[in-house]
Amino acid sequence: MGWAWLIPALSFIAFPLIVAFGRFLPKRGAFIAIGAIAAGFVLFWVVMAGRVSAGATGSDVFNFDWFTVGSTTLRWGMIIDPLTVAMLGLVTLVALCIQVYSLGYMHGDPRFDLYFAEHSLFAASMLTLVLSSNLLLAYIAWELVGLCSYLLIGFWWERRSAAEAAKKAFVTTRIGDVGLLIGVFLLFFSTEPHTFDMVTIFHAIEAGEIGSGILTASALCIFFGAMGKSAQFPLHVWLPDAMEGPSPVSALIHAATMVAAGVFLVARLFPVFEAAPGTLVFVATIGLITTLAAGGMALVVTDLKRVLAYSTISHLGLMVLALGAGNVALAVTAAIFHLLMHGFAKALLFLGAGNVMHAMNGELDIRRMGGLRKVMPITAATFAVGSLSLGGIPVLAGFFSKDEMLNAVLHGGYPFFFTMFLIAAFISALYMARALFVVFGGELKKENEHLHEAVPSMTVPMVVLAALAAVAGFIAIPWTAQYGGFGTFLFFEQAERFHMNWGLAVGSTVIALGGFGLAWAIYIKGWLRAEAFIQAMPNVHRFFVNKMYMDDLYQWVINRGALVVAGFIAFFDRAVVNDVGVNGPANQVRASGWNLRYHVTGRVYNYALGIAVGAVAIALAWWILAF
């Protein structure tokens, strides 16, 4: 398994190859990218087999020296434990499906090769982040992932809104990254000898070598970074705007992988969070606010991709809530499990949205859709599977993962969070059903009758993802005597065999069916009308339609704060540094020359006078000095 670094390395070298040679190759070099990620997927199975045969729940660390500065040696290393294996599987599989889908979706785009190059770079960075056992390498990969997100959101940068959205995404996640960097350095400087290695830091924490104040501070700072990447409140504002990018990009980066990086980081560094009192409650609170806020916004937006974006934010909030409020022995398992299931289902939903967008020529307003199941049956079926899965309908994957999270929070010791989780589950079922029924249910509008289904290169990956979203949940269940369920494969501190909590299962099913039923009543049957709800709560409705005024708040802060400071600095640079500092001496020289020019009279005898006077002066000075 020591060669597992090949998995990201293949995609890393695909990037410059495609950039350099893409335009000369058939299919513009897309097959290099797909080949690299497919090879990565195959290697993932080998790594998984290696991990299972070496003791499924152990972890192997491979460290390589990088360079030495003074007494500190910087290393980079990989850790192969169940968490790594799970994430490797998620990233390689979803990236593979989406790159195959992109063959059809991005067909004919003038920058086709650059798209696949950037995709490869993203996959490579994400895989590096997942494999890394060294905080510094993880941070580097984290930043690279953010860069690729910027490049891919702004892929159609000729459109002003796309360029602005890319900038917003990068700046917002960058704000979180400052927190991550501070947290990493706090941990680095609090260990003796200083180290970035995660395993060493965990041992130091267990041995009690790091003060609890430092631990709390670094945990909060690291979580701030996770908030940025995983779009938690209040750093969630970039994700809806990021829908300006192509749909496959939204599927990969903003549903399945990059936004998962924050949740993954918290899971990876869970010993830090567990040892720092109070941070987990903060984590859970942020997750809860995020879930409910995003859920509210998902219920009122009319742009299909934005509904899915807010749904992603909401589900990420659920994962963070589970991590924070769940029982420590169950939380990590549940959150990562949901990460995987959500990844499959949400990627699938975004690809479906991409199909709809492609067919309807860029139209995304769900009020113009309806009844699309009649013209796009495969898309409708897979979208339905994804929606039902995320809504928590048994026996699909999302049901199992949501139940795991509910179970974790139930045993976490915070009844408040558990209750709010149930409410959030209901809302998530409601908005998923709303998206499904409004777009694919109901009657087909006259102007949409000519629409057609997508090409096989686009529908086959969706079917694969749909199959996963349907049945992947069953890995939670112990099938053999040796396999005790997912909780015995990936866990924190102690393995938990799978126990079916029937009360919880029935309860969550009732909630999910309630959500779907309410949406059915409103959007399919028309027994209730959505307008009635809007009229009953006009202020709440307006609050959510305006995205909780967060964008306006940020813009106000920028206008009053950042731009004022920037204006002052610009003035200082122009008036002091340039006009006085740089131009000043030049002006002085010019002025003195202008005033001294009268000495150049052009008459030789004047110059001779100068020589005579000078000679006399030197002689006088010499005569005086000689005395």
Next chain:
Amino acid sequence: MIELYHLQLLSAILFALGVYGVLARKSAILILMSIELMLNAVNINMIGAAIFLDPNQIAGQVLAIFIITVAAAEVGLALAILLRLFRNRVTVNVDEIDIMKW
């Protein structure tokens, strides 16, 4: 008796007269004549040094010969330039030669 200071005084007076001529004359030829006067003044100084300061009484004389030679060569060149100037400007009045000014 003639002392060293007599010769040096004579040399100084002639030199000063030469400087006055260079600075105050309008005609270029007169300026050249004044330069010659300065050079000859220096010659007298050299002879004085040879007579009174040198046991061999020879170094100053040698230097005087040098100065005469150099003066002759320099005057030749100067007159050539002056001739050129006259042919271009039809004047040797230095007051009127001032185009290389601000």
